[in-house]
Every structure is written in C-alpha cells, then in structure tokens.
Amino acid sequence: MRARLDGAVVVVTGAAMGQGHAHARRCAAEGADLVLGDIRDGELATLAERLRADGTRVLARHLDVSDGEHWRDLVDAATAEFGTVTGLVNNAGIMSHGSVLDETPDDWARTIAVNQTGVFLGMQAVAPVMRAAGRGSIVNVASTLGRYASTVGFAYQATKGAVRMMSKSAALALGPAGIRVNTVLPGLVDTPFLGNSRDTGALDDPIGRTPLGRIAEPEEIAAVAAFLLSDEASYVNGAEIVVDGGMTAGSLRSLKPAVVTS
Ligand SMILES: NC(=O)c1ccc[n+]([C@@H]2O[C@H](COP(=O)([O-])OP(=O)(O)OC[C@H]3O[C@@H](n4cnc5c(N)ncnc54)[C@H](O)[C@@H]3O)[C@@H](O)[C@H]2O)c1
Numbered sequence: 494m495r496a497r498l499d500g501a502v503v504v505v506t507g508a509a510m511g512q513g514h515a516h517a518r519r520c521a522a523e524g525a526d527l528v529l530g531d532i533r534d535g536e537l538a539t540l541a542e543r544l545r546a547d548g549t550r551v552l553a554r555h556l557d558v559s560d561g562e563h564w565r566d567l568v569d570a571a572t573a574e575f576g577t578v579t580g581l582v583n584n585a586g587i588m589s590h591g592s593v594l595d596e597t598p599d600d601w602a603r604t605i606a607v608n609q610t611g612v613f614l615g616m617q618a619v620a621p622v623m624r625a626a627g628r629g630s631i632v633n634v635a636s637t638l639g640r641y642a643s644t645v646g647f648a649y650q651a652t653k654g655a656v657r658m659m660s661k662s663a664a665l666a667l668g669p670a671g672i673r674v675n676t677v678l679p680g681l682v683d684t685p686f687l688g689n690s691r692d693t694g695a696l697d698d699p700i701g702r703t704p705l706g707r708i709a710e711p712e713e714i715a716a717v718a719a720f721l722l723s724d725e726a727s728y729v730n731g732a733e734i735v736v737d738g739g740m741t742a743g744s745l746r747s748l749k750p751a752v753v754t755s
Contacts, residue, residue: 496524498725502575504528507585510534511684515711520548528571549630558611564618577626583612583633589648601648608652629672632718633660664721664731673730680737681708705738
C-alpha cells in the first residue's frame with residue numbers, strides 16, 4: 494500500500510523534542526520528506542540523523558518561529574532542496590505561568606511571539622509555495638486551554654484561543670488555493686512541556702476528570718496531525734479536533750440523570 498504522505502514535503506516546528514519529535518517520526522513513517530525547525534540545534538540534529546539513517550530525506554534548520562527572517566530562510570532552503578512544501582505542522586509552543594494579575598509583560602510578549610505570531614508567520618511563509626503547488630495542508634496546534642479557561646497560563650490561553658480563530662480565517666482565505674487549514678487541540682500530553690507538574694500532583698485533578706484515565710502519548714497527537722496532512726482529510730478544512738481523552742467532553746459528567754416523577 495502507498496504510504497499516506499508519499500510525495501509530501503512537511504515542515505514541523507518545535508521538532509527537537511516532545512510532540513514535534515513525534516510529528517516528525519510519524520510523518521517520516523508515512524513517507525514524507527521533512528523540513529524540521531527548532532531553536533534546540535543539537536537535539537534537532539540528532540533527530541535528523543536518526544531519520545536519515547532510516548531512509549527519510551530531512552532538512553534540519555535553526556528556526557525561531559517568532560522570527561520572520563528565519564521563516565524565509567527555511568522556506569527558501571526547503572524549496573531549494575525539495576522543490577516545494579506541501580505540509581506544515583505549526584507545533585512549537587511555550588507555556589506562560591501567571592494569572593491576569595501577575596503575568597509579566599515579558600512573559601506575555603514572548604508567549605504571544607512564539608505561540609501566536611509564530612503560527613501567523615509560518616502560515617504566511619508557506620502559503621505562496623503551497624499555492625504554486627496547488628495543494629497544501631496546515632495543522633496548527635492549539636490546546637484545550639484555548640477553549641476552556643484556567644487561572645494560570647493567562648498569555649498561553651490567549652494565544653491558543655487566537656490560534657483557533659487564525660486557523661479558521663486562514664482556512665477561508667487559503668481554501669480556494671487548495672490549501673486546507675485545521676487545528677488540533679491536545680489535552681495533557683506526556684512531553685517535557687509538563688515539567689514537574691506530575692510530581693507535584695498538579696495533574697491529578699485533570700487526569701481524574703479524563704474518561705480515559707491518563708494523559709496522551711505524543712504519538713497519539715501525531716496520528717491525528719498525520720491524518721489531517723494526508724489526502725484522507727481532503728474535505729476537512731477549518732476544523733478543530735480535540736484530542737484529550739474526553740477530558741473536556743462534559744463538565745457535568747457526574748450529574749445524576751433527572752428523575753421523571755409523573
Ligand atoms: N504537552 C501538553 O500537555 C500540551 C497540551 C496542549 C497543547 N500543547 C501544545 O503542543 C505543542 C507542543 O508542545 P510539547 O508538549 O511538545 O512541548 P515541549 O516543550 O515538550 O516541546 C516544545 C518544542 O518547541 C520548541 N520551541 C520552543 N520555542 C520555540 C521557538 N521560538 N521556535 C522554534 N521552536 C521552539 C522547543 O525547543 C521544543 O523542542 C505546543 O504548541 C504546546 O502548546 C501541549
């Protein structure tokens with residue numbers, strides 16, 4: 494059987510670790526050529542070597558997603574190497590830790606720059622190349638925290654909510670050029686992003702409210718993105734896919750059924 498991403502050239506941001514690492518491995522397994530970007534050059538090079546050893550064509554570049562010049566260099570290098578770009582996983586992201594009362598201006602600005610401006614710059618950088626190819630699929634990674642509020646991570650939540658609307662707006666603008674834009678909203682995923690939150694017990698409550706009773710493996714997010722990148726999702730555009738084990742399916746999950754008395 495033909496691999497689902499044979500002939501695809503996919504850019505993955507934040508590929509050096511966590512979910513980006515899983516996206517890269519999954520796209521490679523599905524037959525894509527890869528363009529990997531991250532600010533962690535050493536880990537990125539290690540991943541690229543590993544994938545090349547398995548026969549995947551890989552271009553690895555230093556990329557700070559908040560820097561438009563980096564994006565232009567990356568897309569130029571990708572087209573020089575592979576002729577085109579047909580997929581983008583805007584995955585790189587950082588957490589902010591304050592509430593509306595104590596988020597610092599620096600933390601706010603950096604979080605917006607990476608999580609929100611980075612997604613904008615990425616879409617804007619690849620769209621002309623995809624339009625020339627007549628096809629493209631962009632997957633933007635938001636979060637359930639872009640849909641449901643928490644007291645901490647004020648800037649983070651602002652960016653993830655924004656990414657959802659940015660994806661929909663881009664889906665309208667780019668659809669006529671054959672470019673689909675969709676959003677994935679992970680719940681909790683087992684990556685370095687979670688820091689020591691498991692040890693402190695901070696995840697006990699959300700895991701307790703997750704019907705599947707656990708957090709996700711990064712590969713479970715990568716599987717959904719691979720579907721969206723592939724032609725199997727050829728009519729999926731402007732959509733949001735929540736991948737959270739059911740954590741946000743219903744806040745009234747334990748409400749007793751109403752008793753009918755008459
Ligand atoms: N882990 C979770 O529980 C979770 C839940 C929901 C959403 N998300 C989102 O999923 C995405 C991936 O998160 P993760 O869990 O893999 O996080 P992670 O911290 O494990 O990995 C993030 C990667 O992004 C890279 N990165 C950070 N800033 C960058 C920049 N300016 N330019 C390029 N690369 C940069 C890091 O070097 C790292 O390789 C993020 O957008 C995150 O917000 C994560």
